[in-house]
Amino acid sequence: MGSTPPLADRLRQQADxxxxxxxxxxxxxxxxxxxELGTGxxxxxxxxxxxDDPPGTVPALRFAGALHRLVLERQAPGLAVHYPSVxxxxxxxWPAARAAVEEHLERLHELVRRPVQTNEVGxxxxxxxxxxxxxxxxxxxxxxxxxxxxxxxxxxxxxxxHEVAAGVxxxxxxxxxxxxxxxxxxxxxxxxxxxxxxxxxxxxPLDPTSAEDRLTLTSxxxxxxxxxxxxxxxxxxxxxxxxxxxxxxxxxxFLERELRRPRPGVATVVWQSxxxxxxxxxxxxxxxxxxxxAGRRATDEAPLACLTLEPERGVGVDRFxxxxxxxxxxxxRLLADCGGHGPPITWR
Ligand SMILES: C[S@@+](CC[C@H](N)C(=O)[O-])C[C@H]1O[C@@H](n2cnc3c(N)ncnc32)[C@H](O)[C@@H]1O
Numbered sequence: 001m002g003s004t005p006p007l008a009d010r011l012r013q014q015a016d017x018x019x020x021x022x023x024x025x026x027x028x029x030x031x032x033x034x035x036e037l038g039t040g041x042x043x044x045x046x047x048x049x050x051x052d053d054p055p056g057t058v059p060a061l062r063f064a065g066a067l068h069r070l071v072l073e074r075q076a077p078g079l080a081v082h083y084p085s086v087x088x089x090x091x092x093x094w095p096a097a098r099a100a101v102e103e104h105l106e107r108l109h110e111l112v113r114r115p116v117q118t119n120e121v122g123x124x125x126x127x128x129x130x131x132x133x134x135x136x137x138x139x140x141x142x143x144x145x146x147x148x149x150x151x152x153x154x155x156x157x158x159x160x161x162h163e164v165a166a167g168v169x170x171x172x173x174x175x176x177x178x179x180x181x182x183x184x185x186x187x188x189x190x191x192x193x194x195x196x197x198x199x200x201x202x203x204x205p206l207d208p209t210s211a212e213d214r215l216t217l218t219s220x221x222x223x224x225x226x227x228x229x230x231x232x233x234x235x236x237x238x239x240x241x242x243x244x245x246x247x248x249x250x251x252x253x254f255l256e257r258e259l260r261r262p263r264p265g266v267a268t269v270v271w272q273s274x275x276x277x278x279x280x281x282x283x284x285x286x287x288x289x290x291x292x293x294a295g296r297r298a299t300d301e302a303p304l305a306c307l308t309l310e311p312e313r314g315v316g317v318d319r320f321x322x323x324x325x326x327x328x329x330x331x332x333r334l335l336a337d338c339g340g341h342g343p344p345i346t347w348r
Pocket of ligand 1: 104148154280
């Protein structure tokens, strides 16, 4: 007996979160699906078997991603008319979604079992502020290591244009990826930032130069959030021109190797965004142990910083926080509040 709430409740909770985060379309899909659980109909046959899946694996978003993929593959024209991502107009989406589930039940059975693989570049804008804090405190260039890097798009952080205040542009002013959401609160100082090495890991990395993987990344963007599509498109262009390595490795193995010895002359930053919920407890402990060991070996000449963007408490919340743990140094600092996809960002 677990304490996991029933799937219908989890779908409704995620629907509330999607609506609050500006995706009424995804909210309508999840509420429609929640209403069908327990009826014995096609949606129940599709989602009922996911009842006991851990909340961290977010079956709700796997369902939304699976439907979106059908639409992007031009398999579900009746549903596509409601999807802005392919030129549709939002409307009464649930009856069309229900019909698509009935028609494509077998394919959807396979698709809903795939993990969520969102690679959200909006999060890089929040993490960038953390890099500035580290650069300012250490005066050193940055060696950036990402756990759960997916397609590696956030490793490109300084190749995006971040307009963080009127007349203050960070990153590459000419980038096709543009953030023009001003930073709120007390932002970090805009000190010079030099990233001298960058690499990531993911047990299921995606290749931004492969058509199949680009489709996967696109399918997990909520279909009525066109600004996110624009940014993803731009980021795929940036990554295609200059891909950064994402190794097929779990975070613990990657960090064990990368942090074995302190690296003098650079500030090593290990960052992750919306990854914690996907790690099983043993892996989470291993990652913490490796970071703690490396933290003990860190020095002023070879400092280590851990930067995270994660939901404040568990899964399905509206408040996300950016936190920084610096070694040498004590404790973890709350740097900012932000949305699940990055902006708006308020610095503490
Ligand atoms: C929701 S995605 C977030 C991707 C990216 N960090 C972002 O913010 O756009 C979660 C990622 O964590 C990865 N992941 C799952 N288990 C992992 C592990 N043991 N070590 C590293 N990454 C893991 C998944 O494959 C997935 O790409």
